Amino acid sequence: MADNRVTINDFLKKKAEGRKITILTAYDHPFARIVDEAGLDAILVGDSLAMVVQGLGNTLPVTMDEMIYHTRMVAGAAERAMVIGDMPFMSYQTSVEDAVRNAGRFLKEGGAQAVKVEGGSEVVEKVRAMVRADIPVMAHIGLTPQAIYRMGGFRVQGRTEEARKRLVEDARMHQEAGAFSIVLEAMPVDLARRITETLTIPTIGIGAGPHCDGQVLVLHDLLGLFERFVPKFVKRYADLKSEALEAVKRFKEEVEKGEFPGEEHGFK
């Protein structure tokens, strides 16, 4: 194991020192190399892979075995970034025992250093059990995509006073259960700020404004590789789909015209 690997202590230190934490998703070796080389603190092998890699409509169908397969590819590529495996739908909701056993698979078989789970007070006892089993846990509240059917779609959370209170309380309970950080997804900026100021563990925002202790985005959104829809909170830093399309078209054209392969590509 690399001895300069980012650890959960570095997350806490960054919050204490007011330095931002940066996280992106990746699902395979080449993209994980890019994120690691760029010096991000962590790579999340998100269950978003169901949508951006498998082409499915939501994150619910992805399985434990598929998540482990992708986590192993990423873990093999990440020399410095912490690798966080995202626990898929129904891998931890069913029981404390399932939660600990499946979380353990991410570390044992996937090579991750931590796991992430979605949900509030209803998953806190599972978080506590995983932490007791020495598995670092990142919590995830607000818009939790595994709950889209209960939430009625991909909707901003924490709009009413009651919902705001519940989210603050959920965050506090996760911290008390031992989570080392918490993702805040799609909630009003002032609520994310309040949660960030309340907790001693770092908050990682996605659609939660600039006051969180760190930010996470889905890599394929940022690179312009996922075009089905672009959430309001995404900033596109590149348009790789267009570049890739152009390259592939040029290959086709050059082969058809007899321009590729050239002499320099042949063997004597």
Ligand code: KIV
């Ligand atoms: O699955 C995922 O990529 C995530 C991030 C959006 C936080 O959960």
